[in-house]
Amino acid sequence: MNTLLTNVREQQPLVLNIANFVTMQHVADAINVVGASPLMTNEPQEAAELVSVSSAVVLNIGTLSEAQWPLFLAVGQAANQQNKPVILDPVAVGMPYRAQFVRRLLEKVHVDIIRGNASEIAWFAQAEVAGRGIDTLDQETHQQEAELAAKNTGAVIVQTGVVDVITNGTKTQTVHTNSPLLTINVGAGDMLSGLIGAFSSVTDDYFAAGVAATELFGEAGERASAQVNQLPGHFIGALFNELYTMTQVEVVTR
Numbered sequence: 001m002n003t004l005l006t007n008v009r010e011q012q013p014l015v016l017n018i019a020n021f022v023t024m025q026h027v028a029d030a031i032n033v034v035g036a037s038p039l040m041t042n043e044p045q046e047a048a049e050l051v052s053v054s055s056a057v058v059l060n061i062g063t064l065s066e067a068q069w070p071l072f073l074a075v076g077q078a079a080n081q082q083n084k085p086v087i088l089d090p091v092a093v094g095m096p097y098r099a100q101f102v103r104r105l106l107e108k109v110h111v112d113i114i115r116g117n118a119s120e121i122a123w124f125a126q127a128e129v130a131g132r133g134i135d136t137l138d139q140e141t142h143q144q145e146a147e148l149a150a151k152n153t154g155a156v157i158v159q160t161g162v163v164d165v166i167t168n169g170t171k172t173q174t175v176h177t178n179s180p181l182l183t184i185n186v187g188a189g190d191m192l193s194g195l196i197g198a199f200s201s202v203t204d205d206y207f208a209a210g211v212a213a214t215e216l217f218g219e220a221g222e223r224a225s226a227q228v229n230q231l232p233g234h235f236i237g238a239l240f241n242e243l244y245t246m247t248q249v250e251v252v253t254r
């Protein structure tokens with residue numbers, strides 16, 4: 001049994017999410033079925049009190065707005081003040097408005113883990129990896145960009161792709177799973193960011209939390225893809241069933 005997964009199911013940590021309105025239901029469900037407890041908010045005035053009952057905070061910029069700046073700031077700073085891990089999902093951060101928003105945010109909030117696709121992670125390395133909107137167009141593994149992003153930000157980087165790369169800038173592991181349906185499931189990355197929130201709630205080793213969550217999610221995706229004959233229509237249900245029932249994780253991690 002994956003020990004961190006056991007800890008999540010035993011401790012049932014509350015994960016506070018500033019979610020995007022496209023995938024928030026799937027993110028809440030993914031956190032819930034794995035054994036943790038999701039909470040979403042849109043009110044900066046309750047930031048400190050909600051962070052006080054949470055074990056981790058996930059900031060997802062997918063549908064951000066200038067009106068939400070006080071919310072991101074209040075929740076991020078409350079998490080820093082209360083020593084709760086902060087996970088950033090920088091959806092489409094290469095776009096100019098989002099880039100300046102994240103630049104401002106990183107000046108005010110310490111982020112512990114950044115989970116993104118290769119084109120999003122490349123932004124933190126001042127590099128370019130082809131992307132369009134929420135997606136990466138480049139299927140190569142960009143380990144150097146991920147390692148530089150970690151050094152630049154001081155965060156653990158979880159760069160997802162054909163091969164997932166987890167790095168703190170000096171130590172790097174790659175997770176090898178193959179579930180193409182995850183790429184065409186809008187919200188797959190958002191769900192993984194939520195799971196990383198759950199796993200980083202039960203350990204101070206955010207590198208290990210990133211690896212364990214990525215392994216679990218990748219294997220659940222593989223198993224679910226096989227169950228639905230690689231068709232997307234019923235994939236999310238099969239994925240939740242796997243996240244709910246899996247106890248063993250047998251992926252290849254190097």
Ligand SMILES: Nc1ncnc2c1ncn2[C@@H]1O[C@H](COP(=O)(O)OP(=O)(O)O)[C@@H](O)[C@H]1O
Pocket residue numbers: 116117118134135136139160161162163164177178179180181182183187188189190192217218221
């Ligand atoms: N080309 C791919 N083939 C198989 N799995 C992939 C591929 N790209 C990403 N994944 C998987 O899909 C999930 C979401 O990753 P990704 O699509 O990179 O994030 P986002 O949805 O934020 O763009 C991850 O679990 C990742 O391992």
Ligand SMILES: Cc1ncsc1CCOP(=O)(O)O
Pocket residue numbers: 020022023061062063091134185186187188189190191
């Ligand atoms: C389509 C879309 N637009 C803004 S957020 C979002 C969902 C992004 O989900 P993911 O990054 O997990 O694919």
Ligand SMILES: [Mg+2]
Pocket residue numbers: 091092116117134189190
């Ligand atoms: Mg994404």
